[in-house]
Amino acid sequence: MNSEDMIQKLLDMDVIRTPIMKQIINSLNLPFLSHGLDVGCGLGLQCRMLAEKVGLGGKITGLDLDSNILETAASLATKANLSSQIDFRQGSFANLPFEDQQFDWIWSTDCVGYPTGDMEAVLPELLRVVKFGGSVFISAWSSQQILPGYPLLENRLNADYSAYNPYLQGKLPENHFLNMQYWFEKFGLEQVSVNTFSMDLQAPLTPLEQKALASLFEMLWVRPVPSTSSQVWKDFDRLCKLESAEFLPARQDYYGFFTYTLFQAVKP
Numbered sequence: 001m002n003s004e005d006m007i008q009k010l011l012d013m014d015v016i017r018t019p020i021m022k023q024i025i026n027s028l029n030l031p032f033l034s035h036g037l038d039v040g041c042g043l044g045l046q047c048r049m050l051a052e053k054v055g056l057g058g059k060i061t062g063l064d065l066d067s068n069i070l071e072t073a074a075s076l077a078t079k080a081n082l083s084s085q086i087d088f089r090q091g092s093f094a095n096l097p098f099e100d101q102q103f104d105w106i107w108s109t110d111c112v113g114y115p116t117g118d119m120e121a122v123l124p125e126l127l128r129v130v131k132f133g134g135s136v137f138i139s140a141w142s143s144q145q146i147l148p149g150y151p152l153l154e155n156r157l158n159a160d161y162s163a164y165n166p167y168l169q170g171k172l173p174e175n176h177f178l179n180m181q182y183w184f185e186k187f188g189l190e191q192v193s194v195n196t197f198s199m200d201l202q203a204p205l206t207p208l209e210q211k212a213l214a215s216l217f218e219m220l221w222v223r224p225v226p227s228t229s230s231q232v233w234k235d236f237d238r239l240c241k242l243e244s245a246e247f248l249p250a251r252q253d254y255y256g257f258f259t260y261t262l263f264q265a266v267k268p
């Protein structure tokens with residue numbers, strides 16, 4: 001996905017991701033006045049929530065590989081009057097542009113280790129920049145049921161057309177995101193815990209929530225090129241396209257949910 005697509009999808013989906021992100025971030029008990037790093041911060045949407053939790057004297061640094069995304073992130077932070085509390089740096093989690101033990105804690109969502117990752121190389125680099133006694137919080141999207149009444153269609157889309165398939169094929173089981181505990185323990189982290197949070201999507205959904213779901217459907221499932229007219233994609237066009245008269249999220253009885261899973265631990 002190019003920068004423009006990523007920016008648009010993150011903005012579209014913000015309305016359904018914000019409540020679950022708030023729920024997760026509220027559970028972290030971040031130290032007041034601390035300085036945290038958001039790895040793969042994207043538009044900095046969670047940087048803002050994290051900044052609120054550390055208070056006015058606290059700081060958040062957002063790191064991302066993509067300079068276009070960071071430009072938009074910086075202008076959103078300025079508009080929200082948060083530029084004195086949040087700064088952005090361009091760089092990769094493979095080689096962080098920071099000093100050893102610079103941060104009180106590290107947060108990452110839908111980036112590090114997701115849907116698979118080379119944690120053998122990445123985790124030591126993250127741990128290098130966290131203070132002793134600091135926490136590591138790594139979360140990611142972990143499941144969804146969003147086509148109510150059409151479980152077989154949803155199963156087929158997931159099995160055959162998931163956008164994640166290229167990142168999953170041929171990977172070792174321990175490289176899958178849900179095996180993060182393995183890496184935390186391997187690198188000596190303590191107080192390892194894992195929690196899954198859910199977000200209910202219950203009708204009536206607002207037009208913005210419906211648009212978010214249309215973007216989500218497009219992001220999760222990739223139509224083969226050249227486009228096919230198989231029954232799966234006919235059903236997709238009928239049920240998952242915002243402009244279709246049968247668009248599922250527009251129904252007065254729509255219900256779906258998705259989950260995020262959070263791994264956390266402490267660097268001893």
Ligand SMILES: C[S@@+](CC[C@H](N)C(=O)[O-])C[C@H]1O[C@@H](n2cnc3c(N)ncnc32)[C@H](O)[C@@H]1O
Pocket residue numbers: 006010039040041042043044045046063064065066069091092093094108109110111
């Ligand atoms: C799905 S987006 C998530 C953004 C943000 N965390 C959120 O949840 O709204 C993934 C982000 O990770 C960034 N990213 C990918 N590889 C990276 C790397 N090696 N180092 C830093 N950021 C990276 C991408 O540029 C993108 O902005």
